[in-house]
Amino acid sequence: MVNDQMGTDQVWSQRPWSQRPVAAPIRLRYCSSANDTENEVMMNKPYVICHMVASIDGRIATSGWNLSPEGRAEYERTAATYQADAWMCGRITMSGYARGTAPTTPISSSGLVATTDFLAPHTRAPYAIAIDPSGKLYWHTNAIDGDHVVAVLTEQVAAAYLAYLQAQQVSYLFAGTQSIDFPTALAKIADTLRVKTLLLEGGGKINGSMLRAGLIDEISLLIAPIADGTNGTPTLFDTVAQTVGPHSSVRLTLLAMEQRADGIVWLRYRCS
Numbered sequence: 060m061v062n063d064q065m066g067t068d069q070v071w072s073q074r075p076w077s078q079r080p081v082a083a084p085i086r087l088r089y090c091s092s093a094n095d096t097e098n099e100v101m102m103n104k105p106y107v108i109c110h111m112v113a114s115i116d117g118r119i120a121t122s123g124w125n126l127s128p129e130g131r132a133e134y135e136r137t138a139a140t141y142q143a144d145a146w147m148c149g150r151i152t153m154s155g156y157a158r159g160t161a162p163t164t165p166i167s168s169s170g171l172v173a174t175t176d177f178l179a180p181h182t183r184a185p186y187a188i189a190i191d192p193s194g195k196l197y198w199h200t201n202a203i204d205g206d207h208v209v210a211v212l213t214e215q216v217a218a219a220y221l222a223y224l225q226a227q228q229v230s231y232l233f234a235g236t237q238s239i240d241f242p243t244a245l246a247k248i249a250d251t252l253r254v255k256t257l258l259l260e261g262g263g264k265i266n267g268s269m270l271r272a273g274l275i276d277e278i279s280l281l282i283a284p285i286a287d288g289t290n291g292t293p294t295l296f297d298t299v300a301q302t303v304g305p306h307s308s309v310r311l312t313l314l315a316m317e318q319r320a321d322g323i324v325w326l327r328y329r330c331s
């Protein structure tokens with residue numbers, strides 16, 4: 060799914076790969092206190108494919124781009140080849156889908172346990188997963204094109220907001236206290252939702268955080284024949300305040316390249 064925040068009218072609307080990607084457990088290092096020695100645990104995670112369309116200069120806000128309907132349809136066409144169980148977006152990108160309003164009267168939250176995950180009744184995958192650390196999204200529906208909505212929250216979210224999500228039958232998982240703990244989020248997505256293949260669909264901040272955490276297995280990139288050149292536009296991989304630190308670039312291995320409609324080139328890389 061792509062929603063261009065600045066142009067929700069533009070829809071980037073199959074062909075199975077011979078080899079399906081496999082989910083692989085990740086090794087997580089942690090200390091339970093400052094004096095503790097480092098421990099290691101193995102956590103499950105889905106196979107994560109970052110699927111994006113970008114201009115030749117890496118920018119990802121597509122609203123002003125002059126592409127044909129066939130070109131725009133390539134995003135969903137190529138995404139469908141992965142037969143993913145879920146797709147995930149950041150809070151900004153997901154706001155174009157949520158489109159709800161805050162309740163005028165707060166919903167009673169008595170009896171709610173603040174950090175307990177909640178699964179609303181739903182048929183299984185696919186899932187639409189929203190990274191929303193402080194609970195800013197209000198939902199007009201609990202499904203996007205039939206995909207059940209699951210919010211990933213931190214423990215800073217107010218109980219009244221959890222009561223709101225439950226009333227809307229929107230599922231939620233906790234990952235992190237103040238900021239999103241991505242390994243925990245992915246472990247819950249694998250174990251609780253049974254997701255094996257996850258499409259990470261932007262925007263740039265969420266992609267950048269996942270890349271720096273070493274959680275992206277593959278990049279599926281559609282290069283549109285556009286030289287964008289706008290200032291301050293999100294790019295494929297951006298930085299957020301809490302992840303500023305030594306920059307480490309990621310070496311990629313080219314898996315495939317293919318020309319698609321309207322001069323688009325589809326590149327697939329494995330993250331090594």
Ligand SMILES: NC(=O)c1ccc[n+]([C@@H]2O[C@H](COP(=O)([O-])OP(=O)(O)OC[C@H]3O[C@@H](n4cnc5c(N)ncnc54)[C@H](OP(=O)(O)O)[C@@H]3O)[C@@H](O)[C@H]2O)c1
Pocket residue numbers: 061062063064065110111112113118119120121148149150151152153190191192193195238239260261262263264265266268293297299301302
């Ligand atoms: N071309 C494409 O394929 C494509 C696909 C998707 C989106 N887009 C474009 O991308 C743009 C939005 O991208 P964006 O990068 O500004 O926003 P984003 O990645 O969609 O969302 C970023 C938000 O996610 C939340 N978040 C929480 N923890 C985070 C963490 N550790 N790292 C990153 N984000 C975290 C934050 O929400 P809080 O602010 O609530 O804390 C943050 O503001 C839009 O213009 C959209 O059109 C393009």
